[in-house]
Amino acid sequence: MSEPEPELETMDKRVQRSKQTVLAATYKLLSEGGIGGVSVDGVSRLSGVSKTTIYRHWPSRTALLLDACSKLGTGPTIPDTGSLKGDVTMLAKHLAHELQSARWPAVLPSIIDAAERDPDLAQLHAGLHAGLMAPFLEVAERARKRGELAPGQKASEIVAAIVAPFFYRRWFSREPIDEEFVKSAVRDIVGRSKYK
């Protein structure tokens, strides 16, 4: 918002290459060691781009970190099966798969930790979280318009109810997220939305 953002097109090829290389390396270190595992020296070593150049493009380590983190949670395509159950099933399966294979789940705890103290990171976390939840929210909203949700029920509550058990499993109880679990989670949600 405050950055002029000088249009990738008009950028010097060398700058493009450098920035991209550096971001890739940062992302790798990030996913391997969390926020604490990222140092400018480390990024320089891994990427082969000299530290001097890195500091030419990012004013500080924090800036680089925020830049890399912001490209973390690219959501899936939003399904549209026509029913809440169908949509949620697809999203839940996708989430289950990502939680166990993608790289961002390994990074998120360190962001949450940092957000506990640093306002900038808290904001970043809010953005990431919103991005992750967006598909679920969209699906819930549609169900609402279809009349599949009880009157008093907020869409965000549905979203929390479906996602919370997944997160709990991934980071707190650390149990595997198998097909059985996904099924029962979806069942709970759908059951809850219909009655009462």
Place this chain on the structure above:
Amino acid sequence: MSEPEPELETMDKRVQRSKQTVLAATYKLLSEGGIGGVSVDGVSRLSGVSKTTIYRHWPSRTALLLDACSKLGTGPTIPDTGSLKGDVTMLAKHLAHELQSARWPAVLPSIIDAAERDPDLAQLHAGLHAGLMAPFLEVAERARKRGELAPGQKASEIVAAIVAPFFYRRWFSREPIDEEFVKSAVRDIVGRSKYK
């Protein structure tokens, strides 16, 4: 387990005092800055105990850290109101209060982050988690014996179902955990246990 643990009674008064002082300082730094916020130098400065002495009692920073962390989750007294709803209500209120005021919720993310990579910390996390869940598990088990749970329902599932939304709120959506939320969470659980 593997440590001889030389009986607090027989310890030199000076040792007792040092260890306690150091642990207190460590705990404070831990709750303020997470695991990353604890350095031996920092503990020394804050506690007034010299670094030399700290290294006399703990072989490494990690050892000190594990020692301090292990005293983190001292659970509440387990209620016994005679019904699942009563018990869960009490525990949920207690949890809600702790999540917003106690110090361990600020530390847990850093432990989870570390557990993502360090096996020792993963074990520590497992222990803490077990300690936190124990009261809920006990209460659920009792409900089971009373016949308040459906046959196929595992106690641990009930526990996960009640706790997950609290954790989600505290660390992911970062919404306040008010009385309304606690009520509806309890309602969900009790409803789920009775039918089907």
Place this chain on the structure above:
DNA sequence: ACAGCACGACACAGTATCGTATCATAAGCA
């Protein structure tokens, strides 16, 4: 072809960290 600009290779200052070592002091224990 040529000028400008980005680049890499240093080197540097300042800070913070983990552990270790030495030695004098003071507290506790018998």
Place this chain on the structure above:
DNA sequence: TGCTTATGATACGATACTGTGTCGTGCTGT
């Protein structure tokens, strides 16, 4: 009281990190 033992002050070496400064080289856009 006197002996043992924990402690504090201090310095040290090794490492890692942030961020800046300098300078020569070579890629890029015109």
